[in-house]
Amino acid sequence: MGVTLLKPYTNRAWLGVLPVVLIVAFSAVVPLMTVVNYSVQDILDFNSRFYVGLQWYQQTLNDPRFVDAFVRQLGFSTAVLVVEVPLGIVVAKGIPRAGKGLLTPLLLVFLAVPLLVPWNVVGTIWQMYARPDIGLLGVLLNNWGLEYNYAANPLDAWLTLLAMDVWHWTSLVALLAFAGLSSIPPQYYQAAELDGANRWQVFRYVELPRLRGVLVIAVLLRLMDSFMIYTEPFVLTGGGPGNTTTFLSQYLATMAVGQFDLGPAAAFSVIYFLFILLFCWLFYTSVMATDGER
Amino acid sequence: MARISLDQVCFHYPDTSTNVLDKLSLQVEDGEAHALLGASGAGKSTLLNILSGLLVPTAGRVLFNGRDVSQQRGRARKVAQVFQFPVLYESMSVHHNLAFPLRNLGLPRAEIAARIGDLTHSLGIESILTSTPSRLSLFEKQLVAVAKALIRPDVSVILLDEPLTAVEPRIKWRLRQVLRKAQADSGVTMIYVTHDQTEALTFADRVSVLTEQGILQTDTPQNIYDSPRHEFVGHFVGSPGMNFVPAQILGLGAQQTLGFRPEWATLCNPPAAMSGRVERVRAQGTAKDGPLGIMRVQTACGEVNIRGTITHQVGDEVGVQVQRYLLFEDQVQVGGGDFA
Amino acid sequence: MNRGHFSTWVLVGFCLYLLLPLYWLFSMAIRDNADIVGGFELIPAHPTLANFAEIFSNPVWYQAFGNSLTYVVINTFVSLLVAIPAAYTFSRFRFLGDRQLFFWLLTNRMAPPAVFLLPFFQLYSAIGLFDTPLAVALAHCLFTVPLSVWILEGFFSAVPRALDEMARLDGHSFGYFFLRIFLPINRGAIGVTLFFCFMFSWVELLLARTLSGSDAKPVVVVMTRTVSASGIDWGVLAAAGVLTVLPGIVVVWFVRKHLVKGFALGRVT
Numbered sequence: 058m059g060v061t062l063l064k065p066y067t068n069r070a071w072l073g074v075l076p077v078v079l080i081v082a083f084s085a086v087v088p089l090m091t092v093v094n095y096s097v098q099d100i101l102d103f104n105s106r107f108y109v110g111l112q113w114y115q116q117t118l119n120d121p122r123f124v125d126a127f128v129r130q131l132g133f134s135t136a137v138l139v140v141e142v143p144l145g146i147v148v149a150k151g152i153p154r155a156g157k158g159l160l161t162p163l164l165l166v167f168l169a170v171p172l173l174v175p176w177n178v179v180g181t182i183w184q185m186y187a188r189p190d191i192g193l194l195g196v197l198l199n200n201w202g203l204e205y206n207y208a209a210n211p212l213d214a215w216l217t218l219l220a221m222d223v224w225h226w227t228s229l230v231a232l233l234a235f236a237g238l239s240s241i242p243p244q245y246y247q248a249a250e251l252d253g254a255n256r257w258q259v260f261r262y263v264e265l266p267r268l269r270g271v272l273v274i275a276v277l278l279r280l281m282d283s284f285m286i287y288t289e290p291f292v293l294t295g296g297g298p299g300n301t302t303t304f305l306s307q308y309l310a311t312m313a314v315g316q317f318d319l320g321p322a323a324a325f326s327v328i329y330f331l332f333i334l335l336f337c338w339l340f341y342t343s344v345m346a347t348d349g350e351r
Numbered sequence: 352m353a354r355i356s357l358d359q360v361c362f363h364y365p366d367t368s369t370n371v372l373d374k375l376s377l378q379v380e381d382g383e384a385h386a387l388l389g390a391s392g393a394g395k396s397t398l399l400n401i402l403s404g405l406l407v408p409t410a411g412r413v414l415f416n417g418r419d420v421s422q423q424r425g426r427a428r429k430v431a432q433v434f435q436f437p438v439l440y441e442s443m444s445v446h447h448n449l450a451f452p453l454r455n456l457g458l459p460r461a462e463i464a465a466r467i468g469d470l471t472h473s474l475g476i477e478s479i480l481t482s483t484p485s486r487l488s489l490f491e492k493q494l495v496a497v498a499k500a501l502i503r504p505d506v507s508v509i510l511l512d513e514p515l516t517a518v519e520p521r522i523k524w525r526l527r528q529v530l531r532k533a534q535a536d537s538g539v540t541m542i543y544v545t546h547d548q549t550e551a552l553t554f555a556d557r558v559s560v561l562t563e564q565g566i567l568q569t570d571t572p573q574n575i576y577d578s579p580r581h582e583f584v585g586h587f588v589g590s591p592g593m594n595f596v597p598a599q600i601l602g603l604g605a606q607q608t609l610g611f612r613p614e615w616a617t618l619c620n621p622p623a624a625m626s627g628r629v630e631r632v633r634a635q636g637t638a639k640d641g642p643l644g645i646m647r648v649q650t651a652c653g654e655v656n657i658r659g660t661i662t663h664q665v666g667d668e669v670g671v672q673v674q675r676y677l678l679f680e681d682q683v684q685v686g687g688g689d690f691a
Numbered sequence: 692m693n694r695g696h697f698s699t700w701v702l703v704g705f706c707l708y709l710l711l712p713l714y715w716l717f718s719m720a721i722r723d724n725a726d727i728v729g730g731f732e733l734i735p736a737h738p739t740l741a742n743f744a745e746i747f748s749n750p751v752w753y754q755a756f757g758n759s760l761t762y763v764v765i766n767t768f769v770s771l772l773v774a775i776p777a778a779y780t781f782s783r784f785r786f787l788g789d790r791q792l793f794f795w796l797l798t799n800r801m802a803p804p805a806v807f808l809l810p811f812f813q814l815y816s817a818i819g820l821f822d823t824p825l826a827v828a829l830a831h832c833l834f835t836v837p838l839s840v841w842i843l844e845g846f847f848s849a850v851p852r853a854l855d856e857m858a859r860l861d862g863h864s865f866g867y868f869f870l871r872i873f874l875p876i877n878r879g880a881i882g883v884t885l886f887f888c889f890m891f892s893w894v895e896l897l898l899a900r901t902l903s904g905s906d907a908k909p910v911v912v913v914m915t916r917t918v919s920a921s922g923i924d925w926g927v928l929a930a931a932g933v934l935t936v937l938p939g940i941v942v943v944w945f946v947r948k949h950l951v952k953g954f955a956l957g958r959v960t
Contacts, residue, residue, distance in 0.1 A: 067785075073777055073780030148705045170713070173890055173939025177911050247425070306897075334801055337801055
C-alpha cells in the first residue's frame with residue numbers, strides 16, 4: 058500500500074448524500090416501519106387492530122409451511138451456488154483473453170443477454186422451452202423416452218427451475234470471474250509453467266487466489282438473489298406441483314396479497330429480511346476471518 | 352547449468368513483416384553472468400521471451416549446451432525467471448513457494464527441507480519463511496522470487512528481467528549484491544536484462560549492448576567502457592557518455608569521428624585546436640588536487656563534457672586537450688591512440 | 692498459456708445452452724398460435740410477422756411498452772441524479788456516520804422485494820401515486836439508488852484527488868470542474884451505472900405489478916395476464932418476449948467496453 062492522503066473530515070459532506078438518504082428513507086424506512094408495526098398487531102380491518110406482541114413471530118416460526126418453504130429455499134440456494142459458481146469460473150476460463158478481435162466482446166455481450174431479460178420473460182421462455190407439448194426441450198426429452206413433465210413431477214419441476222436459474226444467472230458469475238482473470242499479469246502463468254505447475258495447480262495457486270475478491274461478490278450476490286427468487290418460479294411452476302417449488306417469497310406474496318394476512322405476513326417479512334442479512338453477514342465475516350489468518 | 356547460444360535468430364510477430372530481431376547471434380558461457388543492455392524498444396523483451404521459450408524464433412536456432420531447444424518450452428529447457436515485479440504464489444507461505452518447484456521435480460522431502468534451509472540461510476531470509484507474500488515488503492518479495500529461481504537444482508539458466516525495477520531505489524544495491532553473490536556461489540548461468548547501464552556494468556562478467564540494429568558489442572564491462580566497438584555504445588554507456596567530434600579538427604582522417612571519454616581530456620587556456628566556453632560546472636566530490644566534477648564546454652563542433660579537477664569556471668574561454676581517443680568510421684571503431 | 696481445451700468446450704456448450712431457449716422463443720414468435728399448438732417443428736415452416744403486427748397495433752401492448760420505458764427512464768434518471776453527488780461525497784470526504792450510512796444503503800440491496808409489497812401498495816395509494824409510472828420508478832429506486840452509489844463510488848475513488856486540487860489551483864469553479872472535467876472522465880462509470888439501473892428496473896416484475904393497476908400496466912405485467920386469458924396465445928407472448936429482450940441488448944452493446952472494467956471492480960448488480 059502506498060501512502061494515501063487522508064480524506065478530509067467535514068460534516069458538510071452530509072449535504073452531498075442528503076438526496077440519497079431522503080429518497081431511500083422514503084422508499085425503505087417508511088415501508089419497513091410499516092412492516093414492523095404490522096408484525097406486532099392483529100389487523101381485522103384498518104380501523105380495529107390489537108397489539109399482539111410476538112405472537113405472529115412465534116406462529117410463523119412454528120408454521121410447518123414456513124419451515125418447509127425455508128428448507129426448500131436453502132436447498133435451492135445451495136444447489137444454485139454449487140452449480141453456478143464452478144460453471145461460471147470454467148466458462149470464464151474459456152473466454153479468450155487476447156483483446157484485439159471482435160470475438161471476445163461479442164461473447165461478453167452474448168453472455169450478458171440472459172441478465173437483461175425481464176424475470177417473468179425468463180419464466181415464459183422456459184415455459185415455452187420445457188413444456189412437454191410444445192417446448193423444444195420437453196418434446197425432445199419425451200421423444201427420447203424420458204417421462205418429463207415439470208408441471209406434474211416435483212423432481213422435474215426442481216430440475217427445470219435449477220436449469221432455468223443456471224441459464225439466467227451463471228453469466229453473472231462468468232463475467233465477474235472473467236474480469237478477475239483478465240487482471241492476472243501473464244508473468245504469473247509464465248512463472249507457474251517454469252515451476253512445472255500442472256493445469257490444476259495453475260488454477261489452484263495462480264488463478265483462484267486472484268479470483269477471491271470477485272468470487273466473494275459473486276457468491277454473495279447469488280446467495281441473496283436466489284434467496285429472494287420469486288418471479289421465475291411464479292411464472293414457470295406457480296409453486297407447484299403441490300407446494301414443492303414454493304419458496305419464501307412466493308409464500309409471502311400469497312400470504313400478504315392473496316390472503317391479506319397482514320400481521321403474519323409482516324412478521325414473516327421481518328424474519329425473512331433478517332435471515333438474508335444474517336447469511337450475508339455470516340459469509341462475509343467468515344471470509345474476513347480467513348483473511349485474518351493468512 | 353548451461354552454455355547458451357543464439358544462432359542467427361530472427362523474429363517477427365505473426366501479423367507483421369518487419370523483424371524485431373534480425374539474424375542475432377550471441378554466446379553466453381556456462382556459469383557466466385551476462386547482461387543484456389538496451390534502451391526500451393531495442394527488442395530486449397522479445398529476446399528474453401525467446402530465451403525463456405515463450406516465443407519461438409521465426410528463423411535461426413537457440414542452443415543450450417549445443418542442443419537445439421528452439422521448439423522447446425521453458426520448462427523443458429529448465430529455465431528459471433525473475434520478473435520486473437515479484438511473482439509469487441500469493442496464497443502460499445514463503446516456505447511453500449520455495450518448495451513448490453522442488454515438489455514438482457519429485458525431490459524427496461528431506462532434500463527439499465535441506466535445500467530450503469541452506470539457501471534461506473545464505474540469503475538471510477529464514478525469519479520470513481512462514482509469512483505469506485502479502486505480509487512482505489517489495490524488497491523481501493523480490494528476494495523470495497530470486498530464491499525461488501536459485502533453489503532449483505536442475506536449472507540451466509536464470510533469466511532476470513529488470514529485477515530491480517520494483518524495488519525502492521535506496522535498497523536496489525542490496526538486491527544486486529545478493530544476486531552477484533548468489534551467482535558467484537552457485538556458478539549458475541545468469542542473463543540479466545536491463546536498460547540501466549550501472550546495473551549491467553556492475554553485475555555482469557560480460558555485457559551485450561542491444562539496439563534495434565542488433566547486438567552492437569559483447570564484451571567485459573571494462574572493454575565496453577574503454578573500447579566501444581560502435582559510436583552508439585560509447586554514447587549509451589557512461590554518464591555522461593563519450594564525446595564525439597569530427598576527427599579532422601585534431602588533424603586526423605577526414606571521414607572519421609573522434610571519440611573520447613570525459614576523463615580522457617583536460618581543459619587548458621586557449622589557444623588550442625579545440626576551444627570553446629564553459630557552459631556548466633557540476634561538482635561531484637573532492638580529491639587532493641581540489642574539487643572534482645564535470646565541466647561542459649560549448650565548442651564549434653558541439654558540446655563536450657570533461658571530467659576531472661575543476662580548473663575553470665562558467666564563462667571561461669578554454670581549450671580542450673584530448674589525451675586519449677578512439678577513431679570511428681561509419682560509426683564503427685577503427686582504432687585509437689594517445690596524444691603524447 | 693497453459694490453458695486447456697476443456698474450458699473452451701464448456702464455453703461453447705454453455706453458449707449453446709443459452710442460445711437454445713432464445714432460439715425457441717424466436718421461432719415461436721414467428722409462428723401463429725394454431726401452428727404452434729398444432730405440431731412440433733424444429734424450424735418454422737410458415738414464418739409470419741403477424742404476432743409482431745398484433746403487438747404494434749394493439750394499444751394494450753404498445754402502451755404497456757410505453758409505460759415500462761417511462762418508469763425505467765424516470766428511475767434511471769432519478770437514480771443517477773441523486774447517486775452521483777452522493778458517490779462523489781463518499782469518495783472524497785469523511786463525515787459523521789459515513790461508514791454506517793454506506794452499509795445501511797447496501798443492506799437495502801438485500802431486502803427481498805416481496806417484503807415491500809404491502810407497505811408500498813399502501814404508501815403509494817395514500818399519496819395518490821398508485822397506478823402511475825412514477826410509483827414504480829420510485830419503488831425501484833430502493834434498489835437502484837444504493838446500487839448506483841456503490842458502483843459509482845468504486846469508480847470515483849479510483850480517480851486521484853489530486854485532480855480536484857489541480858482544477859481548483861487552475862482557478863476553475865467547483866461546478867465547472869464537476870460538470871466539465873470530473874463527469875466526462877467518468878462517463879464510462881456512468882455508462883455502467885446506467886446499464887445496471889436500466890437492467891434492474893426493466894427486468895423487475897413483482898413491484899411493478901403491485902404498483903400498477905389498469906392505466907400504468909407495464910409490459911411485463913401484460914405478459915403475465917395474457918397467460919390467464921382465454922387460452923394462451925403463445926405466438927404473441929413469444930413476440931412480446933423477443934421485444935423485451937431487445938432493449939437490453941442495445942444497452943449492453945453500448946457499454947460493452949466499460950462492462951468488464953465495471954465487473955473487475957466487483958461492484959455490480
